[in-house]
Amino acid sequence: MSGEAVRFEPGEAFARRMDAEDPLRSFREEFLFPVHGDGHELYLLGNSLGLQPRKAKEYVLAAMEDWARLGVDGHFKGSPPWMEFHVPLGEQMARVVGARPEEVVVMNTLTVNLHLMMVSFYRPTPERSKILMEASAFPSDQYAVAAQVRHHGYAPERTVIPLAPRPGEETLRHEDILEALERHGKEIALVLLGNVNYLTGQAFDMAAITRAAHRQGCRVGFDLAHAAGNLKLSLHEDGPDFAVWCSYKYLNGGPGALGGVFIHERHLRDASLHRLPGWWGNDRRTRFQMKPDFEPAPGAEGWVLSNPPIIQMAALRASLELFDRATMPALRAKSEKLTGYLEFLIDRLPEGFVRSLTPRDPGQRGAHLSLRFTKDPQRMLETLRAEGIHCDFRYPDIIRAAPVPLYNSFLDVHRFVSVLERYARG
Template identity: 55%
Template structure:
């Protein structure tokens, strides 16, 4: 598609955008002058859907009017509260309802999944992950290896980009899996790298891991609600994610987990158990021996934190109305336009480190500053842009298709151009 670097052209794209109406369903932060910020930080914290307040108020009203009876008599009874979200997430993660559960937080869920799916032996004990993963993944994986009595420096294989490169080559991931295959107990990567925005080929990685006899899981914090996912079809063993980024459920929102149906009734699979993971048909018989409910819900420990989960309802309603295929098309359209406008600027101030290939990126473009990236980031903030900075020199931009516009992209690049010219 041939683009034009004008505001009029960006506005024309917005007029043709079938998803443009969803922008009005969100609250945008406002500057002191009354103008909304150009918000490109949905990969860190999504904006608040306008329907959130009514959903939270509804739960408060049920608590006030019904007390404990709200577990069964409320508008959304709390006893089965999590089941609504499992159904609403099916198309977003590509799983069946009983393969999906909303619970806990991302890293807590990662640990719970590794309790079940990292089962090391003397011969097969290693975990393969990306060297540039988000720090909490490193902490979790290293601590799991250590917990089982292995030295993380030996047990954790961290695949790094080649010298002089910022992103991982797909063939290097597959070669590492094959090279260490006899020793691998678990392959555990992110879906989208938080720093570069690189989208990995999860289907091929899953197949490669299973071929060598390892289990395969993913941290989808930056992929869920962003990239197309088919976890059941791909045969992924487990996945975890958060809901406060692209899924707009608010700061510290409850996380999510996927467990493939092949494990749904495996009574031999070890897990940390809790009351809410018990078979709901007999849960209130209060029996001492644990009988897990079928599917991912069997990994629940506690009853649903209703006030933390309620904000997710409003966002998922919008996602399901928009549909992931349409969101993906617009996501690529926004990032294509962003890359086009960046390429029109004088070279030398920054380097795009996000893969250019559409199938290898989501709704994020990362710029590596050639000098004083913090100063450039601060100047962007001062001129009405909310984005994200990661040490030592990367500015992350996330044009989110559910609420960002092509005009947002144009405005950002106009501000960036003027900021660079004044430096």
């Protein structure tokens, strides 16, 4: 497949031809698919939980064997040694999100990391205490923000500025985000957005929002749960103050896998930043001297609290190796074609049966489409599962489908929409 625009065609032969020409087609064999009957599922849920890389089990068992064979000496004699296990993962993750290695660390889970980042970057004053965020942000983000606001003695209902679409619209307009920054900027302490909204699939212009917020003196953070491993990101160049993400969705790290943190390099040596320190965030050169005073490690590693869970990191290692091989530019190019093909086929379904909430502009979305159905969507979801097709449902009438470029094919997309068409006409 070239980088040129593709003229989509409806038949199965087109899907097979696209798969045959796909330079990333071999990566599908690197993953394990859930079983359905005598075959495997058509899995379109990588936006919720990514599939298991084949090498994950091998790497996890190798770490378990090092533990059994070496005990505590695995920290220095493991393969690789546990003391340094996280270092290459951070470097690989930095390439995925477009950052410098010292700006990224793999640690904790997303909401824990969001709280830790808000300790550092949400420092409200009576004049500047507000937080600007999406009205439809993922619930954990809303809970975390409300808790942080209350911790500082403010009331969330008066402090959080929720961004909502205009009446009758499903997604936010970019100009409305900028207008809110212009209108409230001098009282906003933090702008916190999900770079891809989990419900609608809308992606925001991170660079433009960051520039506009910084002009107003606001700090800026992004939740990349649905963006990391999905979009081609440029965190260092775009310049937000921080970002957090999970690695169990597009990054295939496994259920409850470790998250990631980005802290822009301009903050890495700022001693005035508040943080919740932990022993593993202490400078490696003095960590084992057991001094009572905290000396932060240089870079984002200085925000780490505890020694990393090696078993989880071993599973994540298997996926990040695949991202290094595939590269984000190539994955994003395929993703735009896959999602565009899905949209093309959805548009051909009977009128009034389904409507996509996700922006049609590829630059404003990732891999998934949020589809609103009019014909008993829960029953239709049961029909899809009976056919071995796995999507997810969001109350009351939305089905999200995510053709993931690492392991989904054009034939997957064609088969999915063929089942929808039978249901619509049945």
